[in-house]
Amino acid sequence: MNKEVQPVVLVLVGAAVLKISLGEAYLRYVKEGLQPFLIASGVVLVLLGLLSAWKDLDRGAEQASPAGAADGAAEAADGHDHAHGGPGIAWMLLLPVAAIFLVAPPALGADAASRDTGTVAGPRETSFVPLPEGDPVPLSVADYAVRAGWGGADTLEGRRVALDGFVTPAEDGGWYVTRIAMSCCAADGQAVKVEVLGQPAPPADTWVEVTGTYVPAAAEDPRTVPAVIQASGVVETTAPSNPYL
Amino acid sequence: MTERTTAPRPDGDQAPPRSSRRLRRPGALETLVFSVLLLVVAQQWLVPRLDAPALQTWATIFVSICVQALPFLVAGVLVSGAIAAYVPPEFFHRVLPRRPALAVPVAGMSGVVVPGCECASVPIAGSLVARGVTPAAAFAFLLAAPAINPIVLVATAVAFPGQPEMVLGRFLASLTVAVVMGWLWVRFGRTTWLRPPRRHSSDGTPPFEVFRRSVQHDFLHAGGFLVVGGIVAASVNVLVPSSVIEALAERWWLAVLALALLAVVVAICSEADAFVAASFTQFSRTAQLAFMVVGPAVDVKLIALQAGTFGRSFALRFAPVTFVVAVASTVLVGWWLL
Numbered sequence A: 001m002n003k004e005v006q007p008v009v010l011v012l013v014g015a016a017v018l019k020i021s022l023g024e025a026y027l028r029y030v031k032e033g034l035q036p037f038l039i040a041s042g043v044v045l046v047l048l049g050l051l052s053a054w055k056d057l058d059r060g061a062e063q064a065s066p067a068g069a070a071d072g073a074a075e076a077a078d079g080h081d082h083a084h085g086g087p088g089i090a091w092m093l094l095l096p097v098a099a100i101f102l103v104a105p106p107a108l109g110a111d112a113a114s115r116d117t118g119t120v121a122g123p124r125e126t127s128f129v130p131l132p133e134g135d136p137v138p139l140s141v142a143d144y145a146v147r148a149g150w151g152g153a154d155t156l157e158g159r160r161v162a163l164d165g166f167v168t169p170a171e172d173g174g175w176y177v178t179r180i181a182m183s184c185c186a187a188d189g190q191a192v193k194v195e196v197l198g199q200p201a202p203p204a205d206t207w208v209e210v211t212g213t214y215v216p217a218a219a220e221d222p223r224t225v226p227a228v229i230q231a232s233g234v235v236e237t238t239a240p241s242n243p244y245l
Numbered sequence B: 001m002t003e004r005t006t007a008p009r010p011d012g013d014q015a016p017p018r019s020s021r022r023l024r025r026p027g028a029l030e031t032l033v034f035s036v037l038l039l040v041v042a043q044q045w046l047v048p049r050l051d052a053p054a055l056q057t058w059a060t061i062f063v064s065i066c067v068q069a070l071p072f073l074v075a076g077v078l079v080s081g082a083i084a085a086y087v088p089p090e091f092f093h094r095v096l097p098r099r100p101a102l103a104v105p106v107a108g109m110s111g112v113v114v115p116g117c118e119c120a121s122v123p124i125a126g127s128l129v130a131r132g133v134t135p136a137a138a139f140a141f142l143l144a145a146p147a148i149n150p151i152v153l154v155a156t157a158v159a160f161p162g163q164p165e166m167v168l169g170r171f172l173a174s175l176t177v178a179v180v181m182g183w184l185w186v187r188f189g190r191t192t193w194l195r196p197p198r199r200h201s202s203d204g205t206p207p208f209e210v211f212r213r214s215v216q217h218d219f220l221h222a223g224g225f226l227v228v229g230g231i232v233a234a235s236v237n238v239l240v241p242s243s244v245i246e247a248l249a250e251r252w253w254l255a256v257l258a259l260a261l262l263a264v265v266v267a268i269c270s271e272a273d274a275f276v277a278a279s280f281t282q283f284s285r286t287a288q289l290a291f292m293v294v295g296p297a298v299d300v301k302l303i304a305l306q307a308g309t310f311g312r313s314f315a316l317r318f319a320p321v322t323f324v325v326a327v328a329s330t331v332l333v334g335w336w337l338l
Helices: A005-021 A032-062 A070-077 A088-103 A110-114 A141-149 B016-024 B028-049 B053-086 B089-095 B100-113 B118-130 B135-148 B150-159 B164-188 B207-239 B242-250 B252-266 B273-279 B285-297 B300-310 B312-337
Strands: A137-139 A160-169 A175-181 A190-197 A207-215 A227-236
Touching: A005 A032, A005 A088, A005 B028, A005 B053, A005 B207, A032 B053, A032 B207, A088 B028, A088 B053, A088 B207, A110 A160, A110 A175, A110 A190, A110 B053, A137 A141, A141 A160, A141 A175, A141 A190, A141 A227, A160 A190, A160 A227, A190 A207, B053 B118, B053 B207, B100 B135, B100 B164, B118 B135, B118 B207, B118 B300, B135 B150, B135 B164, B135 B285, B150 B164, B150 B273, B164 B285, B164 B312, B207 B252, B207 B300, B242 B252, B252 B273, B252 B285, B252 B312, B273 B285, B285 B312, B300 B312
Parallel strands: A137 A160, A190 A227
Antiparallel strands: A160 A175, A160 A207, A175 A190, A207 A227
C-alpha cells in the first residue's frame, strides 16, 4: 500500500466508524457505552488521514519530478524510504468499511438465535422477588427464563405476563419469543428464548409482544431447555432502538 | 529516517511488498477509487444477493468484532506511538530490573494497572521491544495486561457472583502464564525469531512526525491483521454449532480443552469473556476458567496481530506454547482453588 492510499484508507475507516456511531446503527454491533470512544477514534483516524495527506502532498511538491508520474517517481526520489510504502495487509481494512457503507449488517436476529440453545445462566441470588403489580406484567424474556428455569417458577404462577422480543422459528414448527443478551459485542451474543404455545408463529424476525401465563417446560431439568409460555395473545410491535438485552 | 517507514522484512515472510509493487503500476490510488466506484454501482445488484440469513449473521458478527476492537486498537497505537516518539529508552532501563529474569515478573505485575484490551497491548509491547526493553519483559506485559487488569477482574466478579475464587483463580492463572512465558523466552527465546523492530531513533526528525508516522503505520498494520482475525472468529461463530461444543462437556479434560480451544477461535474481548464463560453452565468451573485464561493470552485475532507486529516465525512458536502453558496453569489453579 503506497503513501498516497494510506491517508485515504485512514479517512475511510474513520468515516465508517463515525457513520455508525453518530446515529444509532452502532447499537447493532456493540454496547451503548462504547459510543464516545467510537466517535473519538473515528475523529482521530480522519484527522490523522487528513494530516498525512497534507504532509505527503507537501513533500511530494518538494520532490516533484518532471515526468509527473505520481507515486512511482516520488517514491524513487525518496530512495528506499518508501520502498515498501506501507503494509499490504492494510488493504483488509477496506472490508469492514465496505460492509458498513454498502451492506450495513442488521442486528443479530432469528438466524443467530436458532444457533443457540436459548437457555440462561443461573441468577446471582437464589431468592426471587415477587413480580410487580400489573396485569399483564411486562417482563424481559431473560427475567422470565431465569425464574422459570432456576427455581423461581412459583413467582410466575397465576400471573399474566407480557414478553417482548423477535420471532425465532423452532425446528418442530413451534416458535420462540427471543432477545439476544450482549455483554460486549455481537460476537458474544447469547440468545434467550421462551417457547410460545397456543399461538401460530408470525414470520421470523418479526418483533412481537406475547401475553400469556407460565407453564413448566417438559424436561427433567428445566435449566437445559428454553422456558415455556402459554400465550393468550400476540401483538406485532416495532423493534427497539437497542435490540439487545 | 530512512529506516523508519520501511518496516524491514529481511526474511521476506510477507507478500505485501510484491503485491503493492504490482499495484503501483496502474496506481494504487486509482485502483482504490475504481473499486469503490465499482462497489457503489454494484451495490444495487449485490446487496439483495447477500440476503442469506447466515451471511447476514456472519457480516454482523464480523463488523461487530472490528467495531468493538477499534477504539482499543486506536488507543493502543496512540500509546505505542507516544512511547516511540517521546519516551527515551533510558526510562525503561531505569524502571525495569537489569536482569531479564527479574524484569519479567515486574512487567507482568505492571499489567495490573494498565486497563486495556489485547488489541491495545500488542502494539504497545511492540514499541517496548523497539525501545530496547528485553523481549521477555515485553511479552510478560503483553500477556498480563489484557488478562488481569482491574476492568477485567471486576467483570469476572460480576459474571461469577458469590464466587471470588473465580476472580482469584483467573488472576493467579493468567499472571502465571505471563511470567512463565517471559521466563521461557529468557531461557529459550531467540531474537532471530523476531522481525527486527523498527527503530524510532532520534535522527533529527521532529518527535511529532515520529509519532504520526508510527501511529499511521501501526494502525494500518495491526488493523489489517485485526480484520483477518475478525474473519476467522466470525466464521467459527457461525459455522460451528454450539451443540457440538456442548457435547464435549462430559469428560473434564475434554471440557477444559474444548473451552480453551473455543476461546482461541471465537476471539472475544477479555472484558467480555467472563460473561460468556459464565453462560457455559454445563461445563466445570475449571473449564470456564480455561476459557478466561486462554482467551486473552492466545486467540486468532491476537495471533494475527502478533504475526503482524513481531513476525510470523515468532507467532508460530509463541502462540502454541502460550496455549499449552495457559491450559496447564488453569488446570493447576483449578485443581487447587476450585
